Amino acid sequence: MAGAIVLILAMVAGIFFQIPALSLMVSAGFVLFASAAILYQTSEIIHRAGETNYILATVTLYVSIYNLFVSLLSILGIMSND
Numbered sequence: 001m002a003g004a005i006v007l008i009l010a011m012v013a014g015i016f017f018q019i020p021a022l023s024l025m026v027s028a029g030f031v032l033f034a035s036a037a038i039l040y041q042t043s044e045i046i047h048r049a050g051e052t053n054y055i056l057a058t059v060t061l062y063v064s065i066y067n068l069f070v071s072l073l074s075i076l077g078i079m080s081n082d
Contacts, residue, residue, distance in 0.1 A: 011066060020078065027074040034068035 007029045013021045041060050 030071040037064040
């Protein structure tokens with residue numbers, strides 16, 4: 001939870017300061033956060049420990065994969081000159 005709050009604060013700071021290195025750091029943080037969310041949610045689905053609502057689990061996995069994809073695109077887009 002603390003990591004998500006730090007990422008959100010860094011994202012807001014990135015809006016005001018427009019620092020490319022900060023943008024890269026936020027994208028890398030979201031890659032790690034989305035990967036951890038995918039691992040956790042998949043574990044919950046497989047072991048049926050706490051997740052019984054499969055629609056919510058599917059939406060959570062979809063959003064995590066989408067965030068991972070967008071963050072990776074942002075990291076790879078830093079290398080281009082456009």
